[in-house]
Structures are given as C-alpha cells and as structure tokens.
Amino acid sequence: MTEQSTSWGVGIRARNLQRHFGNLTVLKGLDLDIRAGESLVIIGRSGCGKSTLLRLLAGLDQPDGGQLEFTGETSGTSDHSVRMMYQEPRLLPWKTVIGNVEIGKVESARAKFALHEVELDSKARHWPASLSGGQKQRVALARALAHRPELLLLDEPLGALDALTRSTMHRLIENLWQEHGFTLVMVTHDVSEAVMLADRVIVLDGGAIGLDVSIRLPRPRVATDPAFVGYEARLLEYLTGVPAEAPDETVSKHKRATLLPESGYLAISN
Amino acid sequence: MSLSIRNRVLAGVLPWILPVVLLLAWQTGAQLGWITARVLPAPTDVVAAGWRLTVSGELWFHLKSSFERAAVGFVIGGGIGLALGFATGLSRWLSLLLDSTLQMVRNIPHLALIPLVILWFGIDETAKIFLVALGSVFPIYLNTYHGIRNVDPQLLEMARSYGVKGFALFWHVVLPGALPSILVGVRFALGFMWLTLIVSETISATDGIGYLAMDAREFMQTDVVLVAILLYAVLGKLADLCAKGLELWWLRWHPAYQRGEGV
Numbered sequence A: 001m002t003e004q005s006t007s008w009g010v011g012i013r014a015r016n017l018q019r020h021f022g023n024l025t026v027l028k029g030l031d032l033d034i035r036a037g038e039s040l041v042i043i044g045r046s047g048c049g050k051s052t053l054l055r056l057l058a059g060l061d062q063p064d065g066g067q068l069e070f071t072g073e074t075s076g077t078s079d080h081s082v083r084m085m086y087q088e089p090r091l092l093p094w095k096t097v098i099g100n101v102e103i104g105k106v107e108s109a110r111a112k113f114a115l116h117e118v119e120l121d122s123k124a125r126h127w128p129a130s131l132s133g134g135q136k137q138r139v140a141l142a143r144a145l146a147h148r149p150e151l152l153l154l155d156e157p158l159g160a161l162d163a164l165t166r167s168t169m170h171r172l173i174e175n176l177w178q179e180h181g182f183t184l185v186m187v188t189h190d191v192s193e194a195v196m197l198a199d200r201v202i203v204l205d206g207g208a209i210g211l212d213v214s215i216r217l218p219r220p221r222v223a224t225d226p227a228f229v230g231y232e233a234r235l236l237e238y239l240t241g242v243p244a245e246a247p248d249e250t251v252s253k254h255k256r257a258t259l260l261p262e263s264g265y266l267a268i269s270n
Numbered sequence B: 001m002s003l004s005i006r007n008r009v010l011a012g013v014l015p016w017i018l019p020v021v022l023l024l025a026w027q028t029g030a031q032l033g034w035i036t037a038r039v040l041p042a043p044t045d046v047v048a049a050g051w052r053l054t055v056s057g058e059l060w061f062h063l064k065s066s067f068e069r070a071a072v073g074f075v076i077g078g079g080i081g082l083a084l085g086f087a088t089g090l091s092r093w094l095s096l097l098l099d100s101t102l103q104m105v106r107n108i109p110h111l112a113l114i115p116l117v118i119l120w121f122g123i124d125e126t127a128k129i130f131l132v133a134l135g136s137v138f139p140i141y142l143n144t145y146h147g148i149r150n151v152d153p154q155l156l157e158m159a160r161s162y163g164v165k166g167f168a169l170f171w172h173v174v175l176p177g178a179l180p181s182i183l184v185g186v187r188f189a190l191g192f193m194w195l196t197l198i199v200s201e202t203i204s205a206t207d208g209i210g211y212l213a214m215d216a217r218e219f220m221q222t223d224v225v226l227v228a229i230l231l232y233a234v235l236g237k238l239a240d241l242c243a244k245g246l247e248l249w250w251l252r253w254h255p256a257y258q259r260g261e262g263v
C-alpha cells in the first residue's frame, strides 16, 4: 500500500459538482472525495468530461454548481500548490529546458534538482524543440515538481508516447509520488495504466462517477500478475459493456469470484 | 558520387552566368560605343566614379545623411508601431478603440501624403523623417498586434497556472511568442523605410544619396547616378541582413533556426 506520509498532499471534497457548456451538461452533480496523498486515476469514454473535471480541480475553470474544497492537514493555508500536467508538454520553446523548469520564480538549485529527479540533467541547456516527446513530458513533470505541489493533476500526459516510454514514465511517476507524498490525480484512457498507478480508479459515466474501484495490489505492480489482469478486465467490462474474454476460463472465473468482494467497488451510477 | 559533386559545382556556377554575361556585354557595348555614356556608362566608369566619390569624402557625407534620416525615422515610426501594437494586442478595450481606425488609416499609401507633408513641414528635414516614420509604423504595428494575438493560449494558461503574471507574463511568454511576427514586421518596415527615403530625398534635399543622384543628373553624370542607385541597393541589402541577424539570434530557439544545442 502507500507508505508515504499524508502530511504533504492535500485532499479534496467535491459535492454535487456541475458543469455545463451551453445546453450540454458535462458534470451533473458529481460527488468525489480524494484522500490527501492518494493516487486517484480517472478513466472514461472520450468526451465524458474527464478533462472538464480535472480543470475544475485545478482551479482553471469554476464549477457552475456545487462545492469544491481542499481538505487535509495543510488545508489551513488558503494557497495550495496545485499543478497540472497536460496532454501536451506546453514548454516555452524560447526557453531552455532549465529555463522552463524555473518558470514561476523557482530557485535555480531547486529547478536543477527537479530536472535531476526526472533524469534529464544532461539536457538542461537544450532547447525544447530538440527533445523527444517523452523527454518533453519529463521536463513538464520536473516543472511541476519544482513547485513542490500538494496536488498534482495529470491529464493524459502519456497519451502520445510509445509503450516503452510510457512504462518508464509509470515507474518515474510512481517513484516521485511515493517520495514527495503529493496527492496524484491522473486521467487516462489506458486501463492498464490506471491499474498500474492508482490506489483507486473511478470511471466517469453520464456526468457522475459510474464505478469506483480500489486497487489493492502491492507496488511496484506487474502487468502480468493475474490479479492485475483481473482489475483490468473488470474496468474494461464496465467501459465496453461486454464481459471481457479471459484467456483462461478457470483463472478468470476464480479471479472474478474473488475480485468482486475484495475490491469493494461500488456503483453509484445514477 | 562524382555526379553529385559535378551537380554541386554546376549549382554553384549557374546563377552567376547570366549576371557575368550581362556585365561583359554592357562593358563591351559601352567600350565599342554602342551604348552612349549618357545612357549607360561602362561598369568600369561606374566603379571609377564610386572610387572618386569615396576618396573625396563626398560619398561618406551623403551616406551619413541618408543613414541618419533612415535611422531616426525608423526608430520613431517603429517605436510608435510597436507601442500601438502592444497596446491593442494586450488590451481588448484599446483594441476596440484603436484597431479599426488604424486599419483604415493604413490603407492610405503614405507616399500619397507627400504634398500634404510639404504643406505642413515645408521641404526640410522634418518632412523626410516624418515620411520615413510613417512608412515604418504600419508594418510593425500590424505584425506586433497579430503576433501578440496569436500567442499560444495553451502556453498562456500554463504560465498563469504557474503563477506568472503581469510584466513577467509579458516578458517571458507574450513578447517571445510574438517576436517571430514582430521581426517579420521589422523586415517589411525596413523595405518601406528605404523606399520612402529614396522618394523623399529625390524630391528635395541638400544632402543624402538622393541628393547625390539628383545633383549628378543636372550635370549629366550618369555614372554618379548609377553609384547612388547601387548605394541604395547595398544599404537595403545591409538592412535586410541586420534584420536576418536579429532573427537568427532572437529566434535561435525556433526549430527553423535550430542547431540542437542551447545557449
């Protein structure tokens, strides 16, 4: 489980969150509690409102209704360090890598350390245009880390990367999350990525939480572990509405039988 | 392999063939008396005239006058264009207030104002500087406005969410984002600057390259007229090279200008 202290991260309590665009209702009364220091992954069909929810959590947009507040030990201070990482790296092309990490009045020593944490020290003086997609996202991650975030929001940050780079990034994000103890909220369309990183996965469906699954697997996780595959199957089944074909019928039955009670998911679909 | 080398040599030589042939034809024609010196003196005579003017110091004197006019006019006009572009680019209200008027005014060719400018300022220095400044305002204004308006909104959102605001936002995000467009404006403005200078110096002046040409015309010194024309060409080219140099330095982060390593 998660061993890191919850003293650094900040929690979130959302009640009856609503968000409309014209007469399109994207979020209709969403309730969500996120523990400080927790790793929460949000999945759901394309266009179901994942980014919309994340932008509300980031304070980039305001909800049209409902309450959203920070909880946890550091919630006394009003100014929380909430940082967002987008699907695009959004690096300033006219600043060097280190210059990008220093954005927003970050001391150069701290920026250097953040760059070291994502293993890109050697690229400090390069222009972003000369980096690969994965390297750019690591710079974006370093930029967020340099601000010592209490809440780190990731919106499909690995969507454009190849499989190998993604799995390296999973380890990196997991390690940094465990070291820093921030609260991690990540959006992905990749079920395997969700099970790899999450303490808890929620599926957004019809403007509210359709499925809420705690992933009780030790870290670091292995994608070939039968229990891991079981969680994946469970999520895929919900998303596609089709019972997942398991490669081995007996394993599958056994897994599903044990998975259901122990994973404690609950459907609060409206 | 050998073919590609031959191709490369050929590619280096080909563009020069026509100018060299034309120059030789011109020289031969002038020497054989097919072209009278009044119409077109031989290239060697033009070079000689240029040398004479250089040695006597006349060339530098006129060059300096023209250069000063161009520089002062450009700095004033460019400065105003830049300031207006920043104002309308950064403030929606100022943009609503000013932009449509400026767009209207820019449709008046500034050289059409010459009679009016002479009425206002007479034919002295102010009139020429005014015209040069006027010619530089709009290319810089338009491209600055356009550049600021087109700064990537995703980068702006990112920077704001990282606590960058006010002047820092302008300096670190808006200005560099608009710079490629502003520099395009600078290059256009430099072109307009020389054109305006030529026209206004030809109309009236007591010094400058335009005066040099007009004075020589009165004494039918076609070779000096040609020297003046060449000087304008060289100065125009130099200004363009300066602008390119600025681009190379300021846009060195840009993939189009990139050689990999940073600062």
Ligand SMILES: Nc1ncnc2c1ncn2[C@@H]1O[C@H](COP(=O)(O)OP(=O)(O)O)[C@@H](O)[C@H]1O
Pocket (backbone or CB within 6 Å): A021, A026, A044, A045, A046, A047, A048, A049, A050, A051, A052, A053
């Ligand atoms: N700024 C906006 N204006 C209008 N519609 C929007 C806006 N942002 C998102 N939407 C709509 O809201 C829905 C949810 O979008 P989004 O949260 O981006 O989905 P996703 O789950 O794929 O991230 C989509 O139908 C999208 O078209």
Ligand SMILES: [Mg+2]
Pocket (backbone or CB within 6 Å): A050, A051, A052, A155
């Ligand atoms: Mg999205």
